[in-house]
Amino acid sequence: MQYIVFTDLDGTLVDHDTYSYEAAMPAIDMLKEKGIPLVFCTSKTRAEIEVYVDELNTGHPFISENGGAIFIPHDYFDVDYVSSRSTEKYDIIELGTDYSLLRNVLLNIAASEDLSVTGFGDMTDVEVSKDTGLDLDSACLAKQREYDEAFKLDGDEKDAETLISKIQANGLNYTRGGRYWHIIGENDKGKAVNILTQIYRKQYGDIKTVGLGDSLNDYPMLKVVDIPYLVQKHNGKHDPKIMDAKVNKVEGIGPVGWNMAISELLM
Template sequence: MRYIVFTDLDGTLIDHDTYSYEAAKPAIDELKKRDIPLIFCTSKTRAEIEVYVKELDLSHPFISENGGGIFIPRGYFETDYPVSRTQGIYDVIELGTAYDILRHVLADIRSHEEMRIIGFGDMDARRVSKDTGLDIESATLAKMREYDEAFKLEGDEKEAEKLAESINSRGLNFTRGGRYWHILGDNDKGKAVTILANLYRKELGEVRTIGLGDSLNDLPMLRAVDMPFLVQKHNGKHDPKIGDPGVDRVDGIGPVGWNRAIMGILKEAP
């Protein structure tokens, strides 16, 4: 049986506070040893993801900005698939809405609803760095958005409900991650994971898909895989908004839980 691993990054494979994946390194190394594809499926940008791809010496596809874009190394699959555009060494399947459109809609909501909204596009790299804890270089990469605007809303839950209605009424969608809201088009992690999983099945035959996340915006991905795992958030608790009984809740915050889940599966694998 072949396994394919899809994983969120922030708060899952990498620590919420330190941005380190060191606690997950034993499982990462074991996946590489067994030639099991490790596919990032995250709200991060292509530019941010490529840093981790290079550090971990990976050569697999990845999914950026909450399913906005699927980046496949050219020649990776023999199976044909629709290509929206090319980007460097990648064929790109675009599912998301263009960033400029998302920014325009968010500005319209902020103006008409008089909401206190601030997005990455409103901040320079230094301010993004201060807000996120990222270094300046990483903050610069986080601003290189293509299909998803990350933003904060200053307000209570009543204001949040109003914002959600405003976004949906304009034909767009949103997610709420560990740190930020995200406004996006008709895409989510689950749709992108399903497309990639089907490509693997055409190429390899029967595969078992594994998914790991920590927040509500990971739920579409978790519902799209055969073996879904939810790790504990930085407060030591599982996201209470995810109540699906089919999702396996793993003890361990972020990469600690991630390592435990993957090593548990591989221990039982032939």
């Protein structure tokens, strides 16, 4: 039986404030030693994820922008699968909506409903850096969006309800993550994980999937894996919006909880 580990990044594998994954390194090394794929499934862009792929030398497929696309390195699988397009490095399975369409819809909603919405597309690299705490190079990578617009809403819950209603009326969807809202198409993390899981199953046969996240936008992923874990958020509490008893709640913040969950699983 082969484990496949799917994980969120911000607030889960990497610290919410420092963006460090050092606390999770013992478990990451354990996965490498046992030959267990570590698949990033995050709201981050392809360009951002590639930094972690290179730093951690994983070389596995990854899922960008809340399930917007699955990036599979060439010759990674021996089995056949259908992709949307290929680049020099990847076969890409696209599930999301084009970024420019998402931006246009969001801007139109904000203007027509008089909502104070600020998207990454409205911000400079310096502004994104200041707002997120990312260094300038990382902020530049965060703006290279393809299937998802990250944004902030400056308003009350009534404004939030109006925004949600208008996004859905346009045939689109949204998530509310640890830092930002995201406007997306029909994609979500769970749909992408399901597709990639089926390819892994064709490759390995008997597999067991593991998922780790920290917030509500991870729940679609946590619902479809065999073993779901919810780590504590940076405030030391679990996301109260995830009440599913099947989700294992880990007593550890971000990468600390991540390390505990994986270490205990593999012991």
